[in-house]
Amino acid sequence: MVIIDNFCNSKPEVINRIQKITGKTVALIQGDVRDKVFLGTVFKQHAIKAVIHFAGLKAVAESVANPLRYYDNNVMGSLALVEVMTEFNVKNLVFSSSATVYGFSDTKPIPETAPLSPFNPYGHTKRMVEQILEDLSASDSAWNIALLRYFNPVGAHESGMIGEDPNGIPNNLMPYVSQVAAGKLKELSIFGNDYPTVDGTGVRDYIHVVDLALGHVAALNVLDKNCGLLTVNLGAGHGYSVLELVHTFQEVTGRAIPYRIVERRAGDIAMYFADATLAKQKLAWQTQRDLADICRDAWHWQSQNPQGYS
Numbered sequence: 181m182v183i184i185d186n187f188c189n190s191k192p193e194v195i196n197r198i199q200k201i202t203g204k205t206v207a208l209i210q211g212d213v214r215d216k217v218f219l220g221t222v223f224k225q226h227a228i229k230a231v232i233h234f235a236g237l238k239a240v241a242e243s244v245a246n247p248l249r250y251y252d253n254n255v256m257g258s259l260a261l262v263e264v265m266t267e268f269n270v271k272n273l274v275f276s277s278s279a280t281v282y283g284f285s286d287t288k289p290i291p292e293t294a295p296l297s298p299f300n301p302y303g304h305t306k307r308m309v310e311q312i313l314e315d316l317s318a319s320d321s322a323w324n325i326a327l328l329r330y331f332n333p334v335g336a337h338e339s340g341m342i343g344e345d346p347n348g349i350p351n352n353l354m355p356y357v358s359q360v361a362a363g364k365l366k367e368l369s370i371f372g373n374d375y376p377t378v379d380g381t382g383v384r385d386y387i388h389v390v391d392l393a394l395g396h397v398a399a400l401n402v403l404d405k406n407c408g409l410l411t412v413n414l415g416a417g418h419g420y421s422v423l424e425l426v427h428t429f430q431e432v433t434g435r436a437i438p439y440r441i442v443e444r445r446a447g448d449i450a451m452y453f454a455d456a457t458l459a460k461q462k463l464a465w466q467t468q469r470d471l472a473d474i475c476r477d478a479w480h481w482q483s484q485n486p487q488g489y490s
């Protein structure tokens with residue numbers, strides 16, 4: 181296995197920890213997915229059968245402030261990758277897409293057939309790459325492509341050795357809650373409690389990162405059987421509110437999470453969660469870890485690595 185990373189939002193130390201957890205040696209090559217010459221040398225030097233393409237920027241607010249960076253990295257990077265894959269006749273690809281492609285969908289739970297209406301540059305880049313890959317698949321039946329639409333990936337590996345290490349103050353709920361629990365941040369701001377949900381706070385489909393990783397393994401196995409194009413939600417199939425997550429985190433870890441209710445965050449959707457039946461049918465995959473597991477593992481990671489990987 182070969183990992184390529186430009187480390188724009190990650191640390192090389194992760195590789196040591198992956199090797200410790202798996203007991204396997206992993207080749208790590210530093211480089212950028214937009215650099216076709218670089219990619220060509222990697223494909224020349226390694227016998228690659230399939231690619232899992234994770235190399236995307238993912239902060240919504242940053243994508244609004246700096247859209248060109250997102251189109252360049254996410255769209256141009258994906259184009260460069262599939263061009264080089266074509267050149268080397270490697271035609272099995274798993275792409276990290278996102279539930280954000282559904283936008284303000286009215287259907288709950290959301291099936292893969294729901295209308296698509298991303299509404300920020302980050303979401304547009306995910307949908308554009310999906311479209312490129314759909315067209316590529318239609319043009320050449322040798323391609324096997326899985327578009328995996330992630331819901332809200334959270335938590336950390338059970339060992340507490342690898343987890344999320346966001347730059348600066350976290351934007352997302354789970355790392356924010358973890359840092360409040362650790363005393364690094366004073367209190368959680370809950371963005372609105374007047375949504376039409378169970379307790380007024382936003383509802384999301386949180387999926388444990390290890391379940392998410394296993395979804396990729398399942399997808400690779402299906403690609404191997406010449407499945408063509410496969411578009412699948414990766415989610416648990418049910419939603420939890422912000423307050424439910426906070427309460428579960430407190431129960432599981434015994435740590436207090438002080439919070440206050442503030443204004444809604446611009447662009448937030450009240451509620452979304454996956455229809456997860458297609459993943460079960462097509463990939464023989466479903467989540468096995470619940471919200472308590474997610475909170476426990478997120479806290480292991482946070483408490484064992486108060487400074488992240490540094």
Ligand code: UDP
Pocket residue numbers: 332351352353354356368369370371372381382383384422445448
């Ligand atoms: N949220 C919150 N406070 C925070 C961060 C997030 O109340 O500091 C809420 C947010 O409004 C949403 C949910 O938590 O209802 C999940 O937000 P996150 O940013 O983690 O994911 P996304 O918005 O991409 O679904």
